[in-house]
Amino acid sequence: MAEAEESPGDPGTASPRPLFAGLSDITISQDIPVEGEITIPIRSRIREFDSSTLNESVHNTIMRDLKAVGKKFMHVLYPRKSNTLLRDWDLWGPLILCVTLALMLQRDPADSEKDGGPHFAEVFVIVWFGAVTITLNSKLLGGNISFFQSLCVLGYCILPLTVAMLICRLVLLAGPGPVNFMVRLFVVIVMFAWSIVASTAFLADSQPPNRRALAVYPVFLFYFVISWMILTFTPQ
């Protein structure tokens, strides 16, 4: 093949010539023009775009981010197969939800009893480290979702559980009792199922099909632990 083509006139040659030996013999410039200039004319336009957001009012900036967060909340509440959460990820929504949840779940700081509910820091750490662990797990299993996209989805899907926490706090104002508990249990179970369905709708497609259950189980465990913390919350 390569060797035969290069030396047809020497039938007795035992050693083949190395590859690309005749590289210096080729001249390409006669056939194909290789020189040229490739300019990217869009560069100046990007600079214009950057400076335009720098000059806008603070109100515009905040409203733009708030609208993006609100749009994603809607996507979580009515989960459909859409890519908005994945494409334009942001971590504002998960931060707001996590801080709200931790503020509502923490025990009374003045209360110094030995056992009780979680501190603010414990809830915060559980939510964020749980989300990071699940993301690492799904990436190690071979998923093709990026790190921050997964964090974004898991954080936004805590929204139903935050709503459940608000409802539970309102219900607890009516006083403790078994009926009270059954209502809270029902609400927490419904919101837990909603969280799982919403996050699975976004995350399940990114895994290879023979490992989907392995990637979804930690999500189930994560939301189960958060639901447990919400259900067992007792005001002091």
Next chain:
Amino acid sequence: MAAVDDLQFEVIYLCQMDLQMRLFRVYSKEFGNAATSVAANPDATTVSIEDPGETPKHQTGTLRGSGREEDDELLGNDDSDKTELLAGQKKSSPFWTFEYYQTFFDVDTYQVFDRIKGSLLPIPGKNFVRLYIRSNPDLYGPFWICATLIFAIAISGNLSNFLIHLGEKTYHYVPEFQKVSIAATIIYAYAWLVPLALWGFLMWRNSKVMNIVSYSFLEIVCVYGYSLFIYIPTAILWIIPQKAVRWILVMIALGISGSVLAMTFWPAVREDNRRIALATIMTIVLLHMLLSVGCLFSFAFWSMVLWEVASTAGKQNEQSQQEN
């Protein structure tokens, strides 16, 4: 505006691709196909025109790998050699890359279920490691089984405490969240430090007595992780506040997981001195028993014991008050 920018990018990209295709055609016309020349001369490095996204390392690696597989088939080696070679090639990434750790999560759903089933049904004579793990140890099972076990123990301890004190007017329910951190420390320490110690011990004995069977560190971690699975339903069933039921459950769980561990490690110490072999197996089972005593008993049993003691003391107090 965005559409025009996209169009400009596409035009530039197509020009670049066109240039690459023309250059490649020039090279291939002179020197033939690159792949066939590599098969004939496996040591040659190939300079091939690649896509902008690929790295040159990947390309030469795969080409060399396929060359080696062809050699295997030519020499007529059987499957075991080939799987060993491929297994040796599997963990070749350096330990600071992400791909190295991905090799420890190379399991499918049905494989994890099979391993869990194997840990629940210990058959005498069948080795868990040889039968199920087969030089593909995974870290998914041990990690998530331990995590589930921690939350199962904390939740069931909390619930059993609640059920014992149900009906008391003076009892104020607390979620006892601190138990989770204590349980996490104990279980993760057991699942990682004990296999480390056991692996060190087996390596030391291997240097003195030639053993046919030897396990890698990850395989031992795998066995310990999967053997803890039986404790998850046990912890959930421990909510039942009957002493007899709890004792029976603990005995069953200890029996199953202890036998899985014993049957796995017996072939590894069999050729050794009789006394040392028996002592090793006894230590493994004893540590397992300590774990169940430490976790299950302390969370629910002692609270029940304390409650019984307190209630009998309260009744005696009432009786003495009535007599007075």
